Every structure is written in C-alpha cells, then in structure tokens.
Amino acid sequence: MKSKVILITGASRGLGRIWAEAFLKRGDKVVATARNIDSLNDLVATYGEAVLPVKLNVNDRDQCFDVIKQADQYFGGIDVLINNAGYGLFGAIEETTEQEARDQIETNVFGLLWMTQAIIPVMRRQHHGHIIQISSVLGIAATPVLGIYNASKWAMEGLSESLAAEVKRFGINVSIVEPNAFGTDWSGGSAVKTEPIAFYDDIKEALNGYFKPGMTGNPGTTAPAILKLVDSEKPPLRLLLGKHALSRVQQVYADRLAVWDSWKEISVAAHGH
Structure with missing residues (x-):
C-alpha cells in the first residue's frame, strides 16, 4: 500500500502521539503539530x-493556514488531516466563567474549523483526502459536569456532518471518531477545572467513577482502528472507539425515541395542517 501523508494536530501526547508513532512505524509520513515541538524531538531522531514537527496553536487562524501550506509544500500534498487538538473543561454550567467557556469553544470548535477550512483547497486540488475529526461519545450522549465540553463536541458533530455532504463531490471523505473514556491525560493534567460550588460535589463524585481503572480504555490499542479507518476506501461518517461507547449510545437513542414517540400527537398538532 502506498504511504500516506498524515497531519495530526495535538500530536505531542495522548492519542495524537500514539497515532503519529503508529503511522511512522508502518512507513507513512507525518506532520506532527504541537504548541511545544521539543516534545517531538524523539520522533525526529527516530x-x-x-x-515534520510544526509549532501550532489552533486558536490562531492564520497560523493554521500557514501550517497547511508548509506541510503541503514539504511533502507535496496531504492525504489525511486528523483534528485531534483539544482539551476537557470540567465543571458545572453554573461554575463556568465566561473566559473558561470561550477558551473551550475557541480551541475545540474554532481550532478545528480553521484547520478544516485550510485543508479543503489542498484536498480539492488533489481530488482526494480524508478529514478525521476527533469528537467523543459525549458528542452524542452528554454528561453532567462537562457541559461546555459536551457543547463543543456537539458543535463539531453538526459541523462535520454538514461538511461531509459539502465536500464529498471533491473526493474528500469526512469521519467523526467518538471515543469513550481512555486512560490518557485528558482528564488529568491537561484538563481545566472550574472553581467548585459545593452544591455539585455529589454529582462530580459520581462522574469520577467513570474514569476509574477498568472503565477507561487502553489508548495504545486504538492505533489499529485508526489505521484501518485511514486505509478504508469507504470510511464511515462516524466511528465509536471503546467497548462502552456503543451500549451507551444505543441507550441514549432508545430513550430519545421513546420520549419523542410519547409526545408525537402534540408534535404533529403543532404543525397546524
């Protein structure tokens, strides 16, 4: 199989780092972006x-376009973009400050938007490409105490579903990857936590159980799934990762359908004719 050029944002650690190494090990070329590219020195040495390590803050739209241009010129094209950069904001809605909310949406939504806008002309010129958006099962099934993070992933889901329909005619595929909890630094040092209000202590304690060992997946075992997704001739629009993801989504959708159905007479009557 011909080697591919993969651009991964947020490649310094976590899933992005694991996937970058997996692509490189099998002979692909990788554009690895990070806010601090010193964290990528060992990859360059190997x-x-x-x-190609590139410094990138996805919140800077001009920088996003410059990185795409640099990567395109260096490798002569970009086959796959993996929009992986992002972080978690933990806290109840009432606790969240304006700046915390804006920063979360700025990175998780607008950062992804800028990179997506920048890559489309390159992939359209090539007549092929694959844009992979790293969402979360929380982009389908929201949970308490992660409300703004949930909102950022729901925004990503809607944006990406529309994008898929818009760019399919250019030969560009779009996939939304929706992991359940994995044992990365996402809920640890890389997370932002709001100033607590005691009224929400009990619900936060319940959420902590979701991240206990045994509940979280092994990040290292996600690589084969991502490699298979990239290699697929007809990649899916959505791909769940982790053994807990599908059962959770099935229950959420069953509950939604049941409620909608129980209110269908009211819904239909509201149409007016």
Missing part, C-alpha cells in the same frame, strides 16, 4: 525526514 524517523528523520518522515516526520
């Missing part, structure tokens, strides 16, 4: 010119 894989040489097959990896």
